[in-house]
Amino acid sequence: MLTWDANLYLQFANERTQPSLDLVARIAVSHPQRIIDLGCGPGNSTQILRRHWSKADIIGLDNSPEMIAAASKAYPEGKWVLADVATWTADARFDIVFSNATLHWVPNHAALFPHLLEQVAPHGVLAVQMPVHFQSPVHQLMYEIADDPAWRQKMHRAKNALVNEKPSFYYDVLQPKVSRIDIWETEYNHIMDSPDSIVQWISGTGLRPFLEALELEEQKLQFQEMLRAGVTRAYPRQKDGRILFPFRRLFIVAYR
Ligand SMILES: C[S@@+](CC[C@H](N)C(=O)[O-])C[C@H]1O[C@@H](n2cnc3c(N)ncnc32)[C@H](O)[C@@H]1O
DSSP states (O other), rough: OOOOOHHHHHHHHHHHHHHHHHHHHOOSSOOOEEEETTTOOTHHHHHHHHHTTSSSSSEESSSSSHHHHHHHHHTTTTTEEEEOOOOOOOSSSSEEEEEEEEGGGOOOHHHHHHHHHHHHEEEEEEEEEEOOTSSHHHHHHHHHHTSSSTGGGOHHHHTTOOOOOOOOHHHHHGGGGGEEEEEEEEEEEEEESSSHHHHHHHHHTTHHHHHHHHHHHHHHHHHHHHHHHHHHHHHBBBBBOOEEEEEEEEEEEOOO
């Protein structure tokens, strides 16, 4: 299982939390009583839910002990559960099953999404956001660098670590089982200070499987250095010296 670093992840807390706010704004469920945040990470997305539905019983679930420890430290009043989304089943159904920036790490969406919908109470909602920026220069660079003969043999798992399905796939999987479904994409333009900031951003998430595939510290540094050089070429500076980092995300809100 991948290890996570809550501090590194939270270096871009505002940018990473904005999609949760945008997703919450589109959920039309009045007075939900039970809410679960799947892949709650350090608790940032769960806190958005708590602010929005302050009377609801809200649980944050994650399979990373590091992330659950960070969430319980930051929000000791919260309810935190260490569990794997891939095998999770609710003991009682939830009015909102919410997941921000997590399910792309969990395989087999043809089975996972219907299963998650079954954990939603009647008239409740499954609300999901996942990054879909696989065509972005930084992702393409990671795949290209992973093909370097120095480590190509070790990269199969890393290259397939993230699920990448189209909106039409989710529509077909969910539509027969729901009363309404909204699907949309948003491309955020994050404003970064330097190419290093982009590498740091991706080091907190998508780069992790590639680095974990390498045993030697020296190779990890070499991979990061090659990525930094590629990012410097691929993302031009604006007139004020900063860099726009376009980041595309897919949103799904499915009502039972
Ligand atoms: C990118 S973070 C998202 C954190 C938070 N939801 C947010 O909005 O910023 C992804 C989280 O998903 C968790 N995760 C990945 N695979 C998981 C799984 N199979 N079961 C539970 N959590 C998982 C990771 O541990 C990590 O905390």
